[in-house]
Amino acid sequence: MERVISNKTGLSLVEVMIALVVFLIVFLALMQTALVSISSNMINVLRDEAVSIAEMRMNEARALPFTQTVDTLVGDSADLSLTATICPANFGTTGLRVSRNLRNISNFDFCTNREVNPLNTDNKQVSITVGWKFKGEDYTHNISTILRRQ
Numbered sequence: 001m002e003r004v005i006s007n008k009t010g011l012s013l014v015e016v017m018i019a020l021v022v023f024l025i026v027f028l029a030l031m032q033t034a035l036v037s038i039s040s041n042m043i044n045v046l047r048d049e050a051v052s053i054a055e056m057r058m059n060e061a062r063a064l065p066f067t068q069t070v071d072t073l074v075g076d077s078a079d080l081s082l083t084a085t086i087c088p089a090n091f092g093t094t095g096l097r098v099s100r101n102l103r104n105i106s107n108f109d110f111c112t113n114r115e116v117n118p119l120n121t122d123n124k125q126v127s128i129t130v131g132w133k134f135k136g137e138d139y140t141h142n143i144s145t146i147l148r149r150q
Helices: 013-063 066-072
Strands: 096-102 105-118 123-134 137-148
Touching: 013 096, 013 105, 013 123, 013 137
Parallel strands: none
Antiparallel strands: 096 105, 105 123, 123 137
16 A cells, blocks of 8 residues: 655745855855954964064174174164055154065065164163054064163
């Protein structure tokens, strides 16, 4: 004996369309989250590189004997005015440009500036500022140390 299914209800076209719209909204929210995550990750990579550049410039300043720093350790004087598109708005017009290859960005430019302020005859404060622009936003990283005559 053969059974016949008498209930032939299924999903209507309206129900399928509503399910697709709900799926699309959830998918778009997940995509936005992924894009924000990728952008935040790249900002962190750039910040890590800026820390590395600042440390490199500070080590250059520390490598000089204090007696030489009187004459040779001065603030940066190279003109950055031509590279205003890569430096943050309030960065200044002097410093050095450093280019790095990062992930899928080749020759990403950072602006660096070294300032030396004598505190007294035996101490100098050295400040390094690294600035960069990413997606229209200005970013800076600043470190400083005190060099002492030994």
